[in-house]
Amino acid sequence: MYSDFETISTYYDDLYVNDEEYAPEAAKVKELLTRHGLPPRGDLLLLACGTGGHVPYFRDEYRVFGLDLSEDMLARARAKFPGLAFYGGNLIDFELERDFDAVICLYGSIGFVRTVENLRASMRRIAAHLRPGGLTLITPWSTEEDFSEMIVVDAADKPELKIARMEQVRLKEPKVIEVIFHHLIGKDNDVTYHKQAMEIGLFSREEYRSSMIDAGLDVVEEYRGADVRGGAYIGKRISV
Ligand SMILES: C[S@@+](CC[C@H](N)C(=O)[O-])C[C@H]1O[C@@H](n2cnc3c(N)ncnc32)[C@H](O)[C@@H]1O
Known part of the structure; x- marks a missing residue:
């Protein structure tokens, strides 16, 4: 699945x-x-x-x-x-x-x-x-003509949920972008870290x-x- x-x-x-x-x-x-x-x-x-x-x-x-x-x-x-x-x-x-x-x-x-x-x-x-x-x-x-590597930073700030996110966007190999998501999730008085990589065709x-x-x-x-x-x-x- x-x-x-x-x-x-x-x-x-x-x-x-x-x-x-x-x-x-x-x-x-x-x-x-x-x-x-x-x-x-x-x-x-x-x-x-x-x-x-x-x-x-x-x-x-x-x-x-x-x-x-x-x-x-x-x-x-x-x-x-x-x-x-x-x-x-x-x-x-x-x-x-x-x-x-x-x-x-x-x-x-x-x-x-x-x-x-x-x-x-x-x-x-x-x-x-x-x-x-x-x-x-x-x-x-x-x-391919427009791509450039970057780091994206953003946050969600709600009373019941706070998330800080960074995304590393890089060229993994020719024609493949890798985006590594780093999420710090604050919920129920606890903070957890979630990291995940995804591949995207360029x-x-x-x-x-x-x-x-x-x-x-x-x-x-x-x-x-x-x-x-x-x-x-x-x-x-x-x-x-
Ligand atoms: C970045 S989200 C964008 C969702 C929505 N289009 C939006 O703008 O909010 C990418 C979406 O693509 C879906 N997805 C990824 N690969 C797919 C595939 N091969 N076929 C159909 N959906 C796919 C994911 O499950 C996810 O929901």
Whole structure:
């Protein structure tokens, strides 16, 4: 069973999901998708939806669905949004036996597929779930052209939960980023330390473009604004 997010899921919303980043990001994504033809009330699949952090920003205008590999993350999404369908599945081989007007993957989650081969397989699965003229929008974690090593520092400070986090982001080997999460978690008058490493694929801009094209998608825009974390590749399924 996939367990990378087992511990992090417990405090994912406290650490990562916030209105300051999610609201402008979702607003821009909506604007981009609308500009490229997403109809109002269209069916929108959030891939690697995690705890459903983006759901509140889309659910009033679209019929929202989610998919994720982690049962821990999905359990939190389902508890928060009981009326919505959240599917268990892997980006690289999911099969939902239905299609959508848009299939999007935010916050760099596509990087978790790790290899270019898996990126290309994921794009094929996305294209297979799009109606003719349907849209995909993918935000890379980073690209080979843009990547730089860094240390991220942040904190959550609530009366019942305090977390200090640092993330070491480094190039582990060509085309593989390693993120080492260091979390000091203060809860119930105790402080625990959690350390976890995750690997994320680092793909070139051309690999994002060609994986879409080879899956039967037109690359209709490459967006680089800072309001969408990682920027966005937008593909449209060629109508036949
Ligand atoms: C950084 S979280 C982002 C969650 C959400 N998109 C957000 O912005 O809050 C990455 C998510 O990708 C999911 N994930 C990782 N590998 C996956 C895969 N191969 N297929 C589907 N989901 C995957 C994880 O379970 C996790 O929920």
